[in-house]
Amino acid sequence: xQPKQSIAATDKDVKIVSLISVGKHPQSGRVRRxxxxxxxxxxxxxxxxxxxxxxxxxxxxxxxxxPKEPGLRGYAGMGLNSVRVLExxxxxxxxxxxxxxxxxxxxxxxxTGVRAEGGESSGMVPYQLAEKLGWPIVPRVxxxxxxEAGVAEVLQALPRGQRRSLKIRLPFIASIDSAAQDARQSxxxxxxxxxxxxxxxDSSTDQLRESWSEAPxxxxxxxxxxxxxxxxxxxxxxxxxxxxxxxGKVMQNESAAEQAQAIFDLLLEEGVLR
Amino acid sequence: MTDQNSFDVxxxxxxxxxxxxxxxxxxxxxxxxxxxxxxxxxxxxxxxxLRKNPHNVGFIGPNGIKRIDRLKGxxxxxxxxxxxxxAQETLLPLHQVENPDFYVVVVPDMVGGRLTGQDKDVIxxxxxxxxxxxxxxxxxxxxxxxxKEEHFDTAGVDRLLLLDDEGYEGYCPEQRLxxxxxxxxxxxxxxxxxxxxxxxxxxxxxxxxxxxxxxxxAQAWQVNNQTSICRGAxxxxxxxxxxxxxxxxxxxxxxQIDETRHEAxxxxxxxxxTVIAKLQDQGQVAVDPNAISLAxxxxxxxxxxxxxxxxxxxxxxxxxxxxxxxSRVAVDDGFMPRVRQVGATGTWVTARVYLAVGISGAxxxxxxxxxxxxxxxxxxxxxxxxxxxxxxxxxxxSQEILDELMKLVQQFRTQQSEGGDQDAA
Ligand SMILES: Cc1cc2nc3c(=O)[nH]c(=O)nc-3n(C[C@H](O)[C@H](O)[C@H](O)COP(=O)(O)OP(=O)(O)OC[C@H]3O[C@@H](n4cnc5c(N)ncnc54)[C@H](O)[C@@H]3O)c2cc1C
Numbered sequence: 001x002q003p004k005q006s007i008a009a010t011d012k013d014v015k016i017v018s019l020i021s022v023g024k025h026p027q028s029g030r031v032r033r034x035x036x037x038x039x040x041x042x043x044x045x046x047x048x049x050x051x052x053x054x055x056x057x058x059x060x061x062x063x064x065x066x067p068k069e070p071g072l073r074g075y076a077g078m079g080l081n082s083v084r085v086l087e088x089x090x091x092x093x094x095x096x097x098x099x100x101x102x103x104x105x106x107x108x109x110x111x112t113g114v115r116a117e118g119g120e121s122s123g124m125v126p127y128q129l130a131e132k133l134g135w136p137i138v139p140r141v142x143x144x145x146x147x148e149a150g151v152a153e154v155l156q157a158l159p160r161g162q163r164r165s166l167k168i169r170l171p172f173i174a175s176i177d178s179a180a181q182d183a184r185q186s187x188x189x190x191x192x193x194x195x196x197x198x199x200x201x202d203s204s205t206d207q208l209r210e211s212w213s214e215a216p217x218x219x220x221x222x223x224x225x226x227x228x229x230x231x232x233x234x235x236x237x238x239x240x241x242x243x244x245x246x247x248g249k250v251m252q253n254e255s256a257a258e259q260a261q262a263i264f265d266l267l268l269e270e271g272v273l274r
Numbered sequence: 275m276t277d278q279n280s281f282d283v284x285x286x287x288x289x290x291x292x293x294x295x296x297x298x299x300x301x302x303x304x305x306x307x308x309x310x311x312x313x314x315x316x317x318x319x320x321x322x323x324l325r326k327n328p329h330n331v332g333f334i335g336p337n338g339i340k341r342i343d344r345l346k347g348x349x350x351x352x353x354x355x356x357x358x359x360x361a362q363e364t365l366l367p368l369h370q371v372e373n374p375d376f377y378v379v380v381v382p383d384m385v386g387g388r389l390t391g392q393d394k395d396v397i398x399x400x401x402x403x404x405x406x407x408x409x410x411x412x413x414x415x416x417x418x419x420x421x422k423e424e425h426f427d428t429a430g431v432d433r434l435l436l437l438d439d440e441g442y443e444g445y446c447p448e449q450r451l452x453x454x455x456x457x458x459x460x461x462x463x464x465x466x467x468x469x470x471x472x473x474x475x476x477x478x479x480x481x482x483x484x485x486x487x488x489x490x491x492a493q494a495w496q497v498n499n500q501t502s503i504c505r506g507a508x509x510x511x512x513x514x515x516x517x518x519x520x521x522x523x524x525x526x527x528x529x530q531i532d533e534t535r536h537e538a539x540x541x542x543x544x545x546x547x548t549v550i551a552k553l554q555d556q557g558q559v560a561v562d563p564n565a566i567s568l569a570x571x572x573x574x575x576x577x578x579x580x581x582x583x584x585x586x587x588x589x590x591x592x593x594x595x596x597x598x599x600x601s602r603v604a605v606d607d608g609f610m611p612r613v614r615q616v617g618a619t620g621t622w623v624t625a626r627v628y629l630a631v632g633i634s635g636a637x638x639x640x641x642x643x644x645x646x647x648x649x650x651x652x653x654x655x656x657x658x659x660x661x662x663x664x665x666x667x668x669x670x671x672s673q674e675i676l677d678e679l680m681k682l683v684q685q686f687r688t689q690q691s692e693g694g695d696q697d698a699a
Contacts, residue, residue, distance in 0.1 A: 026508055117508045122492035122522070124480055131484035136448070136552035139477045155559065156445075159472045161566030164445060165556035172552070208489060212515040217505060220495060223526050228533070248649075248665040252656055259668035260678030263629070263650055264686070266666055267594070269422075270648060271386055272573035272627045273683065274558060274595060 013056040014147055014170075015107040018044045019098065019125070020063045020083070022071035023117040033074030036113030038183035040176040041075055044111055045184075047144055060084050062101065064094040067196045077191030078184055084197045091210075092203035095125060099132040100201075108170040109152065114140060114177055120209070126175045136168055140177040369534040371432050375409035379463040380431075381454065382415055383473040386626060387422035389429050392469040392525045397430040399497060399521075399528035403465050406499035411464075414541065416457060418442045418450050426538035430531030433541045441548060445555040447474075451481045453546045458486060460543065463519075470494070470522035479522045488520040495524040563597040568614065571597035574625040574646075576616055578639075579603040580632015580653060580672050587631070590676045593683050599623065601633045617642035631672045635660030652676070 018041045023034030041061055048057045059080075063072055067085040076083050086097050102110060115123040130137035142157040145165075152172065156164045157179035229235040251259050267273050293299045319325040332342035378400045382393035389397075397413060404411030412432035420438050423429075435457070441449050457463075468479030470493050483490040491497070493505040497517060505524065506513045563571065575591045576599035577584075591598045600610035602617060616623055618638040628646040633639060635651075635658055643649060643663075651664035652672050661667040668675055 024507065024510070026510065029510070115508065120492070120504075120506050120513065121508055122480075122490060122504075122506075123476065124483065124490065124492070127480040127484040137481075138553065139480075140472070153556070158558070160570045160572040161561060162572070163559040163561055165559050166445070167554040167556055169552055212513050214506070215512050215514070217510050217512050220526070223529075248661075248663075248667060250656060250661060250667045250669065252669040254668075256670055256674040257678045259652075259670055260675050260682055262666060263652075263668060263675070263679055264682040266648065266650060267573075267627065267629075268686075270627050272596075273686065274560070 013058070014048070014109065015057070015105070016044045016047065016059045016109045016111065017102065017105065017107040018059060018061050018111040019113075020061055020072065020075050021113070021116045021118070022063075022065070022069050023074075026117070031069070031071040033071060033183070033186065034113055034117045035183075036115070036176055036178055036180075038075060038078070038186075039178070039180040040111035040113060040174075041078060041080075042183040043141075043144060043176060043180055044109075045078070046181070047109075047147070060105070060107070062086070062098070064088060064098050064201075065090050067198045072196070073191040073194070074186045076194030077186030077188060079187075079190055080194055082195040082197045085199070087198050087200045088203040089205065091205055093206045094203070095128045095132070097201040097203050098125070099129055102129065102133060106171070109144070109147075110135075110171070110173040112173065112175045114175045123175070126173050130173045133171075133173075135172050137173040137175070138166060138168055139175045140179075141174040142177055142179040143181070144174070366428065366533060366535040369432070369536050371410055371412040371537070373410070374412035374432070376404075376407065376411050377414040377433065377461045377463050378404045378411055378465045378467065379414045379416060379457060379461065380467045381475065381478060382417060383469055383471055383475045384417050384419060384421060384423070385473050387420050389423050389426075390469070390471075390473070391530075392471055392475075392523075394429050394530040395525060395527050396467050396469050396523050398530045399523055400465070400467050401430055401531060402528055403467075403497070403499060407464055413536075414457075414461065414463070416454065418453075427535050428531070430534070430536050431538045432536050434538045435541050435543055437543070437546075444557070445553070446551060447477055447481055448549045448551050448553060449546075450478055451485060452549045453543065454478070454482050455485060456543055456546050458482075466520040468520075468522050470524055476522055479520065483520045486520075489518055490520040490522050491515060491518050492522045493524045494521050495527050497521060497523070497527060560595075563591070563595055566597055568597060568599060568616070568621045568623055571599075571623065571625055573597065573627045573629075574599040574616070574623055575629045575631065576600060576633060577604050577610065577631055578633030579607075580634075581609070583673050584609050586673060586676060590680055593680045594629075596629065597625075599628075601636075601639050630660050630664070631676065633660050634658045635663060 020037045020041065021034050023032045023037065024030070025032050044059045048059050050057070061075055061080055062084045064086040065088060067087055072083055086101060088094065088097060110129065112126045115121045126137055138154055138156060140157045141154050142163060143155040145153045145155060147170070150170050152168050152170060154166050154168060154174060156166055157177040158164055227235065227238040229238055251262055290305055293301050293305050296302060317325050332340050335341040380397050380400045382396065383390055384393065397415065400413045404413060413430060414433040414435060415426065415431040416435045416437065418437050419442055421436055426434055437453055466482065469475035470479070479490060491502045491504045494502045495505060496503040500517060501514055502517045502521065504513045504515065568574070573596045575594055575596035577587050578601035581587050581604065598610070598614055599616045600614045602615055602619065604610045605612055605615045615621065616639060618641045620642060622642050622645070624645045626647045627650065628643050628648070629650045631652045634655070640659065640663060649664040651660045651667040652675050653661060653667065653669060654671060656669045
């Protein structure tokens with residue numbers, strides 16, 4: 001069912017930048033390649049795999065932070081020759097240097113994850129970059145179907161397994177949803193061989209964040225069904241009464257056609273018929 | 275004790291009972307002779323005989339059946355009281371805000387044109403924040419697209435800005451953002467609240483945050499006017515921070531409004547400039563409904579023991595574009611695979627529309643559909659539990675009704691595609 005991706009042969013060389021961050025396993029807390037970010041890298045690699053060797057398409061995998069992070073090697077093991085790192089203090093704000101880099105490099109497509117697996121994980125980085133660069137952003141992309149004549153067709157993941165098709169002019173930023181294709185396996189050999197292409201940039205520390213305090217997540221209390229009864233009789237009724245639906249409409253003597261019409265109208269009103 | 279409670283509680287009037295028992299009491303006639311319509315039940319006929327009007331005896335019970343009181347009127351008073359309690363609508367006190375000093379703005383998701391549970395939580399949070407600021411605050415809800423919601427008032431919306439022009443239909447975050455920026459300059463709200471959800475709240479909130487240069491609190495779940503606690507690092511840490519102006523709120527962040535009614539007065543926004551959209555919505559793509567997991571499917575057609583023509587059922591599901599579900603009996607009998615079973619020992623579904631065909635509604639099955647919004651039942655038995663749960667029930671043979679339904683849908687589809695062709699031409 002998966003349509004094959006394509007970059008139209010007539011299109012000029014496409015430059016893709018995939019932003020990566022250091023992930024954390026949700027259960028063990030072990031450092032790893034972040035799930036959504038690696039899906040983004042996968043999507044970038046797949047897009048460029050056109051089988052046409054004359055094309056000069058390029059994928060740059062970019063990280064802003066500490067180049068010695070072991071988590072970065074996980075991405076390199078997917079078969080990358082090098083990982084570009086803008087070296088800065090991990091506590092520093094990464095948006096400004098990333099924005100400057102992207103402005104200079106001028107890629108056509110920037111891929112990110114929806115939310116990071118560490119830190120604030122507010123998912124604001126792609127939005128801030130988009131605002132800074134003045135580019136459009138498509139959140140929660142499941143797939144990029146084609147890039148043709150400067151316009152990309154992307155599939156956006158909607159809740160409940162639905163997909164929406166969008167057309168968007170290059171350059172743009174896309175955050176990749178967990179519904180995108182799984183990342184390929186990471187191999188140890190290529191991971192350790194890959195080059196870390198480091199560039200030291202200066203950055204300002206994140207002032208606001210220093211005033212925050214962090215603690216392991218507390219279990220949130222479940223909301224209880226509170227019965228606000230004023231009298232004993234009401235409390236008794238609330239405790240014993242069988243919960244009754246709002247008493248829907250019952251069609252008993254109508255013909256099958258009328259009944260079907262009523263169901264059809266309701267389905268249409270709810271917008272589930274497409 | 276309020277007036278309204280006296281209807282719900284059985285209150286005996288010993289004096290009335292005593293008079294009713296005593297036929298010689300001077301007031302006996304006035305007590306005993308008021309029947310259902312307040313007319314006399316016993317009158318002296320022209321010949322002096324006592325005539326009874328049987329139609330005026332008794333009263334209509336709470337479930338619509340006529341009850342004759344054999345207790346000689348002893349419980350008559352209570353009967354009347356109960357009757358009125360069924361018709362009693364509780365009217366919540368109205369919370370009014372005249373000339374608000376400030377507005378706390380909420381942008382609900384309005385999935386399917388209605389407020390979601392999370393939207394209502396966020397509105398509840400907005401009222402809490404408004405109460406923490408000096409002065410008269412109103413909660414302004416900015417809703418995009420067609421609205422089917424009828425209960426903005428009880429959800430806690432003081433002012434309603436409904437933007438349902440054509441320009442806001444579909445996926446148009448850039449246009450919506452332009453409207454929000456307009457709201458920002460018109461109202462300068464102390465707080466912007468968005469549900470942090472995949473239904474669009476998080477997207478729109480992040481866009482506005484980037485545009486107005488706020489650093490939002492994402493996945494905030496405990497918020498007051500000074501500090502907020504947010505989930506960070508993919509839900510593994512809690513970050514305590516000062517409350518920013520723009521909040522993306524998690525589910526169940528605050529209690530919903532349930533004790534007051536609000537005005538939901540419509541407000542107008544000056545004209546919003548039309549942005550040239552860089553994103554073009556091409557509409558939703560058809561996905562194979564059976565490839566979606568049952569738990570997250572939006573529209574389920576479920577089969578039970580009342581299905582006899584299984585080929586027809588499968589065609590119906592594909593025609594309607596519904597995900598297939600089944601009751602345990604259908605699965606045990608081998609007509610459906612186990613993964614399709616809905617219920618306690620199957621999948622707990624969250625469908626917005628659940629069409630149950632020939633399912634009686636055993637409790638084990640009902641547990642599985644507890645979160646469904648609209649249940650439609652097709653069943654031959656009008657007394658079964660599924661019919662009691664359903665918003666719409668049709669009593670009849672499943673095969674006939676499904677046949678008719680398929681015809682209607684096919685008609686609709688052909689009309690739609692013809693209409694589409696004309697548009698294209
Ligand atoms: C431990 C345990 C766990 C269980 N877990 C589950 C579970 O997870 N899920 C589940 O579904 N069940 C479960 N069950 C079984 C459950 O109790 C019921 O037996 C089952 O749900 C009944 O399925 P049904 O409604 O399809 O069949 P029935 O109860 O036989 O109902 C058939 C219905 O179809 C109607 N009908 C008949 N002919 C037609 C027709 N031509 N047109 C229209 N309507 C017609 C009938 O009026 C009737 O209402 C469990 C039971 C146990 C003991």
